[in-house]
Amino acid sequence: MSGVSGSENAAQAAARLRAEIEQHNVRYYVYDDPSVSDAEYDGLMRELQALEAEHPELVTPESPTQRVGAAPVSAFGAVRHAVPMLSLGNAFDEEDVVAFDRRVTDTLRGAGLLGPAQQADYFCELKLDGLAISLRYEDGRLVQAATRGDGQTGEDVTSNIRTIKAIPLQLKGAAPKVLEVRGEVLMNRADFEKLNQAQARRDEKVFVNPRNAAAGSLRQLDPRITAKRPLRFFAYGWGEVHGLPGSQGGLFAEASAGAAEASQLPEKSHGAMLEWLASLGLPVNVKHNHRATGAEGLMAFYAKVGAMRAELPYDIDGVVYKVDSLPAQKVLGFVARAPRFALAHKFAAEEATTTLLDIEVQV
Ligand code: NAD
Numbered sequence: 001m002s003g004v005s006g007s008e009n010a011a012q013a014a015a016r017l018r019a020e021i022e023q024h025n026v027r028y029y030v031y032d033d034p035s036v037s038d039a040e041y042d043g044l045m046r047e048l049q050a051l052e053a054e055h056p057e058l059v060t061p062e063s064p065t066q067r068v069g070a071a072p073v074s075a076f077g078a079v080r081h082a083v084p085m086l087s088l089g090n091a092f093d094e095e096d097v098v099a100f101d102r103r104v105t106d107t108l109r110g111a112g113l114l115g116p117a118q119q120a121d122y123f124c125e126l127k128l129d130g131l132a133i134s135l136r137y138e139d140g141r142l143v144q145a146a147t148r149g150d151g152q153t154g155e156d157v158t159s160n161i162r163t164i165k166a167i168p169l170q171l172k173g174a175a176p177k178v179l180e181v182r183g184e185v186l187m188n189r190a191d192f193e194k195l196n197q198a199q200a201r202r203d204e205k206v207f208v209n210p211r212n213a214a215a216g217s218l219r220q221l222d223p224r225i226t227a228k229r230p231l232r233f234f235a236y237g238w239g240e241v242h243g244l245p246g247s248q249g250g251l252f253a254e255a256s257a258g259a260a261e262a263s264q265l266p267e268k269s270h271g272a273m274l275e276w277l278a279s280l281g282l283p284v285n286v287k288h289n290h291r292a293t294g295a296e297g298l299m300a301f302y303a304k305v306g307a308m309r310a311e312l313p314y315d316i317d318g319v320v321y322k323v324d325s326l327p328a329q330k331v332l333g334f335v336a337r338a339p340r341f342a343l344a345h346k347f348a349a350e351e352a353t354t355t356l357l358d359i360e361v362q363v
Contacts, residue, residue, distance in 0.1 A: 177243025
């Protein structure tokens, strides 16, 4: 589908889609108040991606297909991320997942990291529907917290993050000199409903879904308001890791998954890194994280999570597959706005819009 209609040419269609997507980005990322469902937004983005694939000359660095999120709001201090906070490539069906696994397998076989008959090992996680946060610990102490922003620069939300009880202010045990933890701040559905009822009673803003309630609660200029909001956190990655006590030579290279010296990290796989983060006292979603092999293993995880999704206390909008080996992640690398070693497999549109529609009816 190219997205070109009537007398419009491809360049005009791209400009129209970009303008529309940018407007939705501002509503979603800046005001935490989207005006269309995520499925509708994803549809526009796919139209633009298809158009740009047909007409590569139309791709510009400013296109929303090449960028992450939206610029941070100046009311908060700006934090430059030492390691960029990226988005994820999306899959909507089995064909996309099979194609992802094929690309990964071919690259790793080409690099000699997989034998000719060997399949790739993945670490599978829930795609938590909240907002991404980077927590910076120095000598084990939480010193800074930032939103993703446009991926390069985020908003300083340190005072607000310090009010979330699940987030340790001090890490346990032998912490590195610098550790940036990446994860998701979210709100449970039951807490969201209670919050909205209280907001409605006070004639204050009600939120369209738990994701927007979490983002709106965290991005408050007054941390006392954030402190009253029931926010939770799960860690799923890391940015800069530097200076592990007791390590030979002392210093770790700056590293996000695959961004730098994966071989110098304390652990050699994504799953083991998460176990290490958990050992430092960080909340990790150990109950649902899972190892799988090949596209079949990924599809089995997707089916299992899809079947129990409604029983989870929080919203998820899909699952995430990450190549487990850190040296393999490094070989796979990145495209403009996302790693090549990871994939977000989203749930179908009708399920994805349920929360939004329910809330619209209630309000
Ligand atoms: P994304 O939400 O598809 O994927 C990246 C994000 O996933 C990360 O930043 C992180 O916050 C999150 N995540 C959750 N669990 C994770 C895990 N286990 N590992 C790694 N990351 C995990 O991409 P995006 O760039 O944040 O946002 C794009 C999406 O946001 C769209 O596909 C759409 O669904 C929604 N959106 C909606 C509107 C709207 O108007 N409705 C506007 C903009 C964006």
